[in-house]
Each structure stands twice: as structure tokens, then as C-alpha cells.
Amino acid sequence: MDYLRSFGSAAVSTLVQKSGLNLPFSLGPKVYSCETFWNLYDATKRDDGSLVSVFEYDLTNPLNKSTIPLARNSLRKLRSIRHPDVLRFIDVVESDSAICIMTERVRPLPLALSGSSSKAAHEREDWLLWGLHRISVALTFLNDSASSTHGNVRPNAIFITPSGEWKLGGFEVLSNPKDDISVIYNMGGLIPDAMACAPPEVKKGGWSVLKEYPVSAADGYALGLLLHAVFNPTHPSPPTAQPPHPPPQPSSRGAIPSSIFPSFKKLLNPNAKSRLSPKNLLDIGMAESGGEGCGFFVHNRLVKVCAGLDGFNLSSESDKASFLRTLRDSASSFPPEFASYRILPCIVSALEFGGASAATIVPLVLQFGKNVVPDEYSTIIIAPLVKLFASPDRGTRIALLDNLPEFAEKLDKKTVVDKVWPNLQTGFTDTVAVIREATVRAIVLLSPKLSDRILNNELLRHLARLQSDPESSIRTNTCVLIGRLGPVLGYNTKRKVLVPAFSMALKDPFVHARVAGVMAFMATAECFEVEDVAGRVVPAIVGATLDKEKLVRDQAFKAVELFVKRLEIHASTMVNAPSTTKFASLINYLLAAGHSNNRRGRERSTQPSRCFHASWPCQFSDGRSSGSHRMGCLVTR
Structure with a gap:
């Protein structure tokens, strides 16, 4: 209740106190006192937390x-x-003290106009023409389909959504001549400053005279005044608005675009029967050709984009590709609010249908997402993309995985574990190799946000299967991934998994898989206990020093040197540690042992293709020299 008293009106507070109603919204700060006696508040819908607006009419005043x-x-x-294009109604609360209408979140046009002054001239003109187009569509619907007169078309009756779209409201005197109660004819003058938007015939004969004219007559004239008001907000009303209502002169054009000025003059025609209607204005503005003064709507880029978005799902693939190219090339020129709340929801929704466009749409979503404020990024960008991981369409899945580097950092751990991983892991067993490989690469980015249970159990089971995948690139990337995961695996998991996994890669027929196995050993060097290094790691790598590919051999020698140096450092700390000279004999011994293990079970060649001999002086522990000791041949075919 204190919250309502702080931010809400007395009428709303009284409404709650007297009626005990459980309002469907939480009232926020007052935004505007509308000229048509409504108070406008920001609010939040209680059941889902969505942003709404509340129009409050105080019945006790x-x-x-x-x-x-x-x-x-x-x-x-x-x-x-x-x-x-009409203000969207959501709910209403009525009592003896107030009427509270809940609608979509909006703000009045006058506030938006004052905020648009910082825009570039061409951007502001595009936005204003787009808005006038939407109001013309709404009025055409009311006049033609609903056979009604709005009667109150003015800036205060128009509201702007977060996306920058114009919505028509102010229905206080909206009337159909066939209604039993057509309030415009009897009560039109009760609206504050009603004559400001009244046509000449009303100023001469009162509101009831509209019964003699087309239902669009009053709205066409008011639309002309609105056009002047939005393009010339600091100018007084044009002279034609006052008796004797002279036709507009070129000197009164101000900032009105020259393309629409001829239609502007026709809207303000003092003769109601010859006056341009909202439908006529719409037809002229949407005409592709017809000479000067036509096409001011159809060539507006925001109008074209909205038309493309509305018909996207029904377009051919070629039309979709052309439209998406247009969006991509002009992405930076759209108003941020238009991109965030109008374009993004539409193209994200289009992804639900899958298809070849996914590869283009996902990067486009992320491109437009750069303009989204951080507080809303997770709602506008992340939430829809995460939801798409459940899509069965492979085009959508591969597009998400390929572009994962762009948004992986924005994913929180809970989202990855609960929503991404359950759907992502199906990619490991997909019949399409591209999906399996992209899934493996994705884990590199997501692994810091996976739980220990997933890392040490579910994920490793998938990777163990992929080490035998028919695709060599997948086997290679799987080994690389295990190498990267090594440091974050549990202690017991490291001891059980790493050596067998990398040893398996060293036996792979694909050269780069074998290289990956050697490098994975080196990348996880700190993961092995020194006893494992001596007994399992070095013997596993030594065989690769005689690999048929030089790339593998070179890397294997580097790995042996790395691990033997670690053994040497450890041995130097032991009691009666061997000298460096004696440790050199250990190196050669291990090399020979590794070679022997590598050739076990194979038939020895009687004609070696190459032999390497190594001689080194030996010493006993008491310092006596044994002279020169000769090592056996290391043979490779």
C-alpha cells in the first residue's frame, strides 16, 4: 500500500482500500497526464512480470x-x-472510484517527439513517415472496416511502443453513426481543447454536422494537422486551421518532406467532400509510381522492413535471402529500439521454422544484438537462442554452433546445464558428421559452465565413443578437446581416462590425430603423477619418435624431452639422486623401452632400414667408471 501511495494516484489507492481488489498489475511511477483526462503509469503485470502501462481515470474527481x-x-x-496499429488492450479493473485499463507498455507521442530531436534529420524523417503510415492504416481500418469516426486524432491520442511503433488510442469519442450512443455528435466538445483538431465544418456547425459527411472527413483533416505537428513541433498550427481556412502555402511547409506536401494540402482542404481521406493518403503513399507526390510511404526503409518482416515466413527462399541481405547491409542504420523490439523478435521467430535461412539469420540476430542494452540482452537475445537448441532442424543447430563464440560468454551456468546441454548432447550421436564435429568444438566454449557430473561422466562417455568415429577430423578434435578438459577433470578421472585416450590417438591412422595425441600429453603434463609419467606416459610417447611421419616424430621428441626433464627434476630431489650423466643413460633406456613396447607382437625385420646407435659413459653409485656402454639398435622400417 505504501508503494501505491508513493507512486500511484489517490484514486488507485482508494480503489484497493475500499474494494479489496487484487490488482493484476504492480503500479509504477506516473508517466504522463493525458490531455484527455487519463493519467498514464508504468506498471508490471503480476502473473508474468511483463512491462505494461495503466491508464487511470479517477471517477471521484x-x-x-x-x-x-x-x-x-x-x-x-x-x-x-x-x-x-491500435493500442493493445490487456485487462481492466473497474470500481466506483476508478477505471484502470492495462495495455501494452507505451509512452505518449509528445514525449517521444521530444526525445527524437537528437536523431539525425534523415533518421527522424524516416521514423515520422513510418509512424504516419501506421496511423493512416489504423484510421483506414476504423473508417472503412468499422464505419466509424475517431474524432480525436492528435499527438496525445497516439502512443509509442518500446520498438518505436505508433499505436492509435484516444477512443473517447470514437463513434459509428449507427450506434445507439454516438457520443461524438453530442459530447465531442467535452474533450479538452476539442476544437484544436476539429475540421472547419465542425467549427461552423458543431459536431453533429458530421452526420452529413463521410465518416473519414473529420479524421482526414485531423491527420493533416497531426502531420504538421510532428514535423514542425515548435511551429504554431498552420493558418488553414483557423477561419477562413485558406489552403496551405509553400511557405508553411517547414520540415514537412516535399514528397508528402501535396497530400498534406489535400488533407486540409476546407471542403469536406473533396478532402483527402486517410485511405487516399495511404494509397498515394504506397503507390510505386504515379508521378510527383507519390510513394513517400512505400520507399520508406522502415515501412519496407516491416512489410518484409510481416511476410517473411510466406516468402520464397530467394526473396528471404534478398531481404536478409538488406537487413545485414543496413543493420547499423536502424534505430536501436526498432532493431531490438521490432526486427529481432521477428527474425528469431522465423528461426522456429528452420530451413536454409538459419545460417544467415543467427549471425544477423547477434549483429542486431550488439545494440541491445546489457540488462535486456539475456531476455531479447539469449533466451530465444537457447530455446532454439531444442529445434530438430539441422540448419538451425549448425548455425547456433557455428556462432556460439559470439554469445557463449553471456550464457550462465544454470542455463547451460539445464537448457543447453540436454539438447546439445544429441549432436554427439547425430548421423550427420558436420553436426557431430560442431558439437565437439562447442564443448570447448561451454566446458567452464558444465557441472562436474557432466564433465566427468556424461561428456566423457560421448567423447570415448567419438574417438572411434569414422571421420578423422572428429577423432582429432575429440582428442584436442580431451586435452583441454584434462586440467578440470576430477583426480580419479584424470588417472583413468587421459593416458588411454591419448595413447589411442597415437595409434590413429590419421597423422593429425597422432599429432594431437602427442600434444595432448604435453598440454596435460601437470595432470600426471610422476610415477605415471615414468611408467605410462613416456613409454606411450616413445614409440611415436619413430613414426613414419616426420611431423609426429618431431613433436614426439619434444614431448619426451618435456617429460624426461620433469623426471630429471623430480629425481634430483630424491635421496642418492643420480647425476646428470647417469640420468642421460635413463633417457636412452626409456627410449629403447618405448621402442620395444611399440614393436611388441610384430615381426622383427632382418633388414633394418635405419639404425641409431648411442654410446654413453656409465658410472656406478660409488663413482667407479664402467667405461663405454653400447645401446642396442632402434629400428624403424
């Missing part, structure tokens, strides 16, 4: 008693009219 029928008319019309 004595000044509002005469306009209560208008408030109820607005509620009735808003509740019944559903159109993409």
Missing part, C-alpha cells in the same frame, strides 16, 4: 463527472477493437 461517458466509451471501444 468532480471535474471528471461530465466526461465519465467518454471514459466508458473509450474502454468499450478499446476492448472490442483489435488491430496491429
Whole structure:
């Protein structure tokens, strides 16, 4: 209750106190006092936490008693009219003290206009024309499909969504001549400053005179005044708005684009029967050709993008590819709010249908996502992408995996464990090799966010299977991945898994897999106990020093040197540690032992292709020299 008293109105607080209602929203700060006697608040929907707006009409205010029928008319019309360009109704709470209408989150056009002054001139013009296009569509629907007159078209009756879209509201006097209660004819003058948007015929004969004219007559004139107001917000109303209503002159154009100025003059025609209607304006603006003064809507880039988004799923693949190229090439030029709340939801939704476009759409989502504020990135970008991991479409899966480096850091551990991993692991057993390999590469990025249970059990079982994969590149990458995972595995897991896994890679017929096995041993050098180094690691690597490929041999000698040096350091700390000279004999002994193990079970050649002999002086522990000792031949075919 204190929250409501701090931020809400007295009417809302009284509503809760007297009625005991459980409001479906949490009221936030007051945003605006609308000219049409509504107070606008930011709010949060209780059941899902989504952002909404609340329009509050105080029924207890004595000044509002005469306009209560208008408030109820607005509620009735808003509740019944559903159109993409009309303010979206969600819920309402009514009592004896107030009417609270909950809608989508919006802010009034006057506030948005003041905030758009910092935009570049061409960006602001594009946004204004796009907005006027949407209002023209909404008015055309009301005039033609609903056979109604809005009667209150002005900046305060238009609201802007977070995406920058214009939505028509202000339905206080919206009337159909066939309605039993057509409030515009009897109560149109009760709206504050009603004559500001009234056409000449109303100023001469009152609101009831509209019965004699087309339902679009008043709205067409008000649309012309709105056009002037948004392009010239600091200018007074054009002279044509006052008697004797002279036609607009070129000198009054101000910032109105020259392309739409001819239509602007026709909207303000004092003759109602010859006046341009919102539908006429829409037709002229959407005409591809027709000479000067046409096409000002159809060539607007925001209008074109919205049309492309709305029809994307029904377009051919070639049209989709062309549209996506257009988005990609002009991504940086769109207003941030338009990209975040209008383009992104549409192209993410398109991914649910899969197809060849996924490879283009996912990078595009991430490209537009760079403009999203950090607080909203997880909601707008991460949540939809994570959801797509459950898609059975392979094109979508490979697109997500290929672009994972762009958003992996933004994933939290809980999301990876609970939502990504259960779907991602199916890629290890996919019948398409590209998916299996991309899944292996993805684990490198996600491994820091996997739980110990997944790392030491589920993941290693998948990798053990992939070490025998038919694709050599997958076997190689699997070995590389195990090498990278080595330091974070559990102690017992390291001792059981690493040596067998890397030793298996050393026997792989693919040269780069064998190289990966040697390098994996080196990358995980600190993971092995010194006893394992001497008894298991070095003997496993020594055989690779005589590999048929020089690339493997060179790397194997480096690995042997690395591990033997570690043994040497450890041995120097032992009691009666051998001298460096005596330790050299140990190196050669281990090399010989490794070679012997490598050739065990194979038939020895009687004609060696190459022999390496090594001689070294030996010493006993008491310091006596044994002279020269000759090592047997290391043979490779």
C-alpha cells in the first residue's frame, strides 16, 4: 500500500482500500497526464512480470463527472477493437472510484517527439513517415472496416511502443453513426481543447454536422494537422486551421518532406467532400509510381522492413535471402529500439521454422544484438537462442554452433546445464558428421559452465565413443578437446581416462590425430603423477619418435624431452639422486623401452632400414667408471 501511495494516484489507492481488489498489475511511477483526462503509469503485470502501462481515470474527481461517458466509451471501444496499429488492450479493473485499463507498455507521442530531436534529420524523417503510415492504416481500418469516426486524432491520442511503433488510442469519442450512443455528435466538445483538431465544418456547425459527411472527413483533416505537428513541433498550427481556412502555402511547409506536401494540402482542404481521406493518403503513399507526390510511404526503409518482416515466413527462399541481405547491409542504420523490439523478435521467430535461412539469420540476430542494452540482452537475445537448441532442424543447430563464440560468454551456468546441454548432447550421436564435429568444438566454449557430473561422466562417455568415429577430423578434435578438459577433470578421472585416450590417438591412422595425441600429453603434463609419467606416459610417447611421419616424430621428441626433464627434476630431489650423466643413460633406456613396447607382437625385420646407435659413459653409485656402454639398435622400417 505504501508503494501505491508513493507512486500511484489517490484514486488507485482508494480503489484497493475500499474494494479489496487484487490488482493484476504492480503500479509504477506516473508517466504522463493525458490531455484527455487519463493519467498514464508504468506498471508490471503480476502473473508474468511483463512491462505494461495503466491508464487511470479517477471517477471521484468532480471535474471528471461530465466526461465519465467518454471514459466508458473509450474502454468499450478499446476492448472490442483489435488491430496491429491500435493500442493493445490487456485487462481492466473497474470500481466506483476508478477505471484502470492495462495495455501494452507505451509512452505518449509528445514525449517521444521530444526525445527524437537528437536523431539525425534523415533518421527522424524516416521514423515520422513510418509512424504516419501506421496511423493512416489504423484510421483506414476504423473508417472503412468499422464505419466509424475517431474524432480525436492528435499527438496525445497516439502512443509509442518500446520498438518505436505508433499505436492509435484516444477512443473517447470514437463513434459509428449507427450506434445507439454516438457520443461524438453530442459530447465531442467535452474533450479538452476539442476544437484544436476539429475540421472547419465542425467549427461552423458543431459536431453533429458530421452526420452529413463521410465518416473519414473529420479524421482526414485531423491527420493533416497531426502531420504538421510532428514535423514542425515548435511551429504554431498552420493558418488553414483557423477561419477562413485558406489552403496551405509553400511557405508553411517547414520540415514537412516535399514528397508528402501535396497530400498534406489535400488533407486540409476546407471542403469536406473533396478532402483527402486517410485511405487516399495511404494509397498515394504506397503507390510505386504515379508521378510527383507519390510513394513517400512505400520507399520508406522502415515501412519496407516491416512489410518484409510481416511476410517473411510466406516468402520464397530467394526473396528471404534478398531481404536478409538488406537487413545485414543496413543493420547499423536502424534505430536501436526498432532493431531490438521490432526486427529481432521477428527474425528469431522465423528461426522456429528452420530451413536454409538459419545460417544467415543467427549471425544477423547477434549483429542486431550488439545494440541491445546489457540488462535486456539475456531476455531479447539469449533466451530465444537457447530455446532454439531444442529445434530438430539441422540448419538451425549448425548455425547456433557455428556462432556460439559470439554469445557463449553471456550464457550462465544454470542455463547451460539445464537448457543447453540436454539438447546439445544429441549432436554427439547425430548421423550427420558436420553436426557431430560442431558439437565437439562447442564443448570447448561451454566446458567452464558444465557441472562436474557432466564433465566427468556424461561428456566423457560421448567423447570415448567419438574417438572411434569414422571421420578423422572428429577423432582429432575429440582428442584436442580431451586435452583441454584434462586440467578440470576430477583426480580419479584424470588417472583413468587421459593416458588411454591419448595413447589411442597415437595409434590413429590419421597423422593429425597422432599429432594431437602427442600434444595432448604435453598440454596435460601437470595432470600426471610422476610415477605415471615414468611408467605410462613416456613409454606411450616413445614409440611415436619413430613414426613414419616426420611431423609426429618431431613433436614426439619434444614431448619426451618435456617429460624426461620433469623426471630429471623430480629425481634430483630424491635421496642418492643420480647425476646428470647417469640420468642421460635413463633417457636412452626409456627410449629403447618405448621402442620395444611399440614393436611388441610384430615381426622383427632382418633388414633394418635405419639404425641409431648411442654410446654413453656409465658410472656406478660409488663413482667407479664402467667405461663405454653400447645401446642396442632402434629400428624403424
